[in-house]
Amino acid sequence: MAVALDTLVQEADRYLKAASIQDYCPNGLQVEGRPQVMRIVSGVTASQALVDAAIEARADVLLVHHGYFWKGENPCITGMKQRRLKALLRHDISLLAYHLPLDVHPEVGNNAQLALRLGIEIEGPLDPANPRVVGLAGALPEPVSAREFAARVEQVLGRAPLLVEGERSVQRIGWCSGGGQGYIDQAIAAGVDLYLTGEASEQTYHSARENGVSFIAAGHHATERYGVQALGDYLARRFAVEHLFIDCPNPV
Template sequence: MAIALSTLVEEAQRYLNAERISDYCPNGLQVEGRPQVRRIVSGVTASQALLDAALEAEADVLLVHHGYFWKGENPCVTGMKQRRLKTLLLNDISLLAYHLPLDVHPEVGNNVQLAHRLGITIEGPLEPENPRTVGLVGSLSEPVSPRDFALRVQEVLGREPLLVEGPQMIRRIGWCTGGGQGYIDQAIVAGVDLYLTGEASEQTFHSARENGISFIAAGHHATERYGVQALGDYLARRFAIEHLFIDCANPI
């Protein structure tokens, strides 16, 4: 079965409420390909490796979290950007990308999906008074040690996380997938025992240690694999088309 590309994009925009979210890049259809869609291939980042894999998988649409045309980047279509766009355009593959709309969505969002996998019960946003908050706060059913929770993260994500071990057991957790290390200050105010994100900055260590909490950096790519899969599955069910997630490994 095939559906119109315009129908697929319209539903994704509606479901994610994408047009109401201010972002650092355009959300939605970034590159237009063939007008009919039978197969979606999803992945985290529209790298050349993922483009090549999508081409081999005979994708009509490539659905990603990290697309193109970021604010402040060089707009010239040269080098890496030229090669990527050429792959899409020559092969009539559409690129559909959602950044912040895919982080904050209450069902298929990266933060919600990661919580489900780690056994965290969601309590609410990291900053309840801030409508632009990306991160969440929640709790575990039983307290665990920082090392035991880090082991859980490793088992779920398939990579060893960076752990800054605090003094107390872990019950209340704040988290923001990807490059959310800057939210550690809000997490401290929220009274968490541990803050989890994808990346770490030099000062993150000191913030965690001096405020007596644990910190985990589990990988930008690793923490953001699940939202795009969930969105692809939703669209595939909605329109009875095929969906294939391809994970191009990234250690960061």
């Protein structure tokens, strides 16, 4: 069964409330392909490897978290950008990308999906006074050690995380998928025992150690695999089309 591309895009935009969120890139349809959609391929980043995999899978739409046309980048269509766009256009594949809307959504968002998989009960925003902080805070049913929680993260995400181990047990957790290490100060102010994100900066270690909290960097890619899968599954159910998630491994 096929659905019109315009209908699919309108529903994704509506569901994620994309128009209401200020971002660093255009959200929604970034490259227009064929007008009818039967198969969606999703992935984290619209790299050449994922574009090639979508072509191989005969996708009509490539749905990603990290698309193109970021603020501040060179707007010229040359080199790597030219090759990626040329491949999509040559094969008439649409590119549908959602960045912050796919981080903050309460059901299919990257942070909501991480909580679901790691067994964290969501309490609310990491910094309720600042809506631009997209992280969340919550709690585990029972306290565990930082190493026990890191082992859970490794089992769920399939890669060993970087752990800065604090002195106390872990029950209240703050988290933000991707490159959210800069929110560690908000997490400390929120009174968490552990803060989890994708990446680490040099100063993150010192903030964690000197404030007595544990810190986990579990990988930007690894922490952002689940939102786009959940969105793809939602659209596939909504319109009775096929959906295939393709994971192009990235150690970062």
